[in-house]
Amino acid sequence: MTRSVPAIGRSPLRWGAVAVVAVTVFAISLALPVATWLPFGPGAAPAASPEPKVSLPEIESEVMCPICGTLLELSHAPAAQRERVFIRKLISQGKSKDEIKDALVAEYGGQVLAEPEREGINLWAYAVPTGLIILAALAVGVSIVRLRRNRSGEDAEPGNSPDGPAGTGPDRGDDDRLDRDMARFDL
Amino acid sequence: MKLRITLVAVGLALLLGLLTWGLIGKGDAGLKNGEPFPSTSLPTLPAGSMSSVADYRGEWVLVNVWASWCKPCRAESPALEEFNRRRGRQVAVVGVNTRDLSEDALKFMREYRIRYPQIRDASGDYSRELKTTGVPESFLVDPDGNLVAHYPGPFRDLEAVIDFAAPAFGGEPVERLGS
Numbered sequence: 001m002t003r004s005v006p007a008i009g010r011s012p013l014r015w016g017a018v019a020v021v022a023v024t025v026f027a028i029s030l031a032l033p034v035a036t037w038l039p040f041g042p043g044a045a046p047a048a049s050p051e052p053k054v055s056l057p058e059i060e061s062e063v064m065c066p067i068c069g070t071l072l073e074l075s076h077a078p079a080a081q082r083e084r085v086f087i088r089k090l091i092s093q094g095k096s097k098d099e100i101k102d103a104l105v106a107e108y109g110g111q112v113l114a115e116p117e118r119e120g121i122n123l124w125a126y127a128v129p130t131g132l133i134i135l136a137a138l139a140v141g142v143s144i145v146r147l148r149r150n151r152s153g154e155d156a157e158p159g160n161s162p163d164g165p166a167g168t169g170p171d172r173g174d175d176d177r178l179d180r181d182m183a184r185f186d187l
Numbered sequence: 188m189k190l191r192i193t194l195v196a197v198g199l200a201l202l203l204g205l206l207t208w209g210l211i212g213k214g215d216a217g218l219k220n221g222e223p224f225p226s227t228s229l230p231t232l233p234a235g236s237m238s239s240v241a242d243y244r245g246e247w248v249l250v251n252v253w254a255s256w257c258k259p260c261r262a263e264s265p266a267l268e269e270f271n272r273r274r275g276r277q278v279a280v281v282g283v284n285t286r287d288l289s290e291d292a293l294k295f296m297r298e299y300r301i302r303y304p305q306i307r308d309a310s311g312d313y314s315r316e317l318k319t320t321g322v323p324e325s326f327l328v329d330p331d332g333n334l335v336a337h338y339p340g341p342f343r344d345l346e347a348v349i350d351f352a353a354p355a356f357g358g359e360p361v362e363r364l365g366s
Contacts, residue, residue, distance in 0.1 A: 078257070078258075081256075
C-alpha cells in the first residue's frame, strides 16, 4: 500500500506561512524608521540627563550620617553609604542642594542637617550665640569708652598736667607727706 | 569678696551636679522589665497612617527594631516572618524600621516577604526612647503594655524567637546572655 504524500508546494499551509512572513517583514520595514526616532528606540540618542546643580562633597559636608553622630563626609558606615547613594541619585536628577536637603529631612528627619533649620525652637541655636556676640561687643565698647573717659579725666586734672605748677594736686600731697616724714625722723 | 566666693562655690556645685547627673544617666543603660513600654505614634510603612505599640494593648507584642542596611537584620528576618506566620495570633509582631531610607526598607520587606505591620522611626528618636544600642533589637511587651523581656542582637532561628516569646505561652523568657 502506497501512502499518499501531500504535495507540499501546493499546500494551503505553505501559502499561509509565506503570507505570515511577508506581513511580518512588511510590518518591520514600516516600524524601523519610526523606531529610530522614538526616544527609547534602538537608534535613539541617549536621553539628556539633567545638568548636576551640586556635587556630593558639597552636600556631605552639610548633612549628618543617620547613625554615627558625625558629618556624612566622615562616615563609612553602611547607613552612610546608602545615604550617599540616595544623594547621588537626586544629584543625577538635577536637584538643587536645598531640594536634596529637603528630601533627606523627609527621609531621616531634621536631625540629618548638620546646621539646624532656621525655624521654630531651632532659631534659638542662632539667636543665642548672636545675642551673646552682640552683648560682648557692647561690653567691650562700653569698657573702652569708660577707660578713655577716665584717662582724659585724669589728664584734665591740674596736678597731672606736665605744664601745671609744681606742688599742686597729688604731687603736692606727696610733698606734704614727705615733709611730715622728714619732720618725724628729724632729718 | 564674699560675693565672689559664693559665685565660685555655686559654679563648682553646678559643675559637680552636672557630672553626677551625667554619670547616673550613663548607668541607666536600658529599659527595665516591668516598666511601661514607650508607645510613641509613628507613620506606618508603607506610609499612609499612624500607628504605635499601644494599638496592640490587650495582646502580647514582639517589637523588632531593624534597618535594611543592617546585615544581622537580614539574617534574622526569615525566622521572624516564620514566627509571625505560625504564632502571629498569639503574639503580634511589630517591626520598627529605624534610621533607614523608606525605599530601601520597602525593598527589604518585599525581598523577605515580611507581612507583619511596620512603623517607621525615620529620625531614630523612638529607638533612643527604647534605649537601643544598635540593630536589631527585640522587645516582648505584655497585654498591659509593660516590657517583659529584651533581646539585643539577631535571633539565630525560629526556636530562638519562640524561646524569647515564651511568657506569651505561659513560660519563662529565654533572654540572650548579657541582656
